[in-house]
Amino acid sequence: MQESVHRAVRELIAEQGRDGLTVPLVAARAGVTPSTVYRRWGDLQELLSDVAVERLRPEGAPEDHGSLRADLGAWTEQFLEEMASSAGRAYTRDALAGDPDGSNAGQCSEYAAEQLRILLERAAGRGEAVPALEEAMDVVVAPVMYRTLFRPGPETEVEAKKAGAAGSGAVADYARRLVERLLPG
Known part of the structure; x- marks a missing residue:
């Protein structure tokens, strides 16, 4: 049903x-x-929220690009593009609007945390130094969500990037800068 x-x-x-x-x-x-x-x-809002949480669930594990920096860079850019898209913003707003107890927000946060956990464990298995999961959430995920929902700008203009518009490199540049903050050097 x-x-x-x-x-x-x-x-x-x-x-x-x-x-x-x-x-x-x-x-x-x-x-x-x-x-x-x-x-x-x-009510309808709680139904929309439930649908949104399900739509925000990742479809699989993040790709392996051979290093934490490459994995995290690709994942961050994809996450940014998904969250900043028109559909991603609508789903995020729906998930939060019908969430009186915060469980939907927690579930969406856990989706991102699980994806990062996979990347960090994979890198640790290769012998790479890895930051703590919560640090990755604070430095990568939190700014993406804040920029997407509350302070959109060139960094979140994913429709422009998809259309190949001038300046659309700002999305990839922003993702790269977030990864550099987490993994300096």
Whole structure:
């Protein structure tokens, strides 16, 4: 049932946007009653939040590029692009808006922490010196989320980068600078 309701939300948003989205519309598309949706999620915002948390889950382990610096650089740029995209910003806002107890924010934070944990453990296994996980979260993840949500600028103009616009190198440069702060030298 959860998957059919989530799928209905994603399809309806893709077809008509979020403005006209209602619980009865989602329920009809999912083949369940509105009361089923209300019982499980409480209201539309909590449903959107649940869908957002699921959409923000990484699809797999980060790629191995042979060194912590290369792994972290590629991961940071990809993370920045995903979070700063229109969809990423909308999902993040939805995840937080329907999160009265902070559990969704905690889950999203854990997704990023798990990805970094994989990179750090992989590097340690190669004999590289690695920073603490929380330091990586503070130096890499926190600034990306802050810039994405509260202070967007050239560093978060991922649509411009995708379009190949002039100045779009700012996204990659910002990701590189964050990695340099964490791994100086």
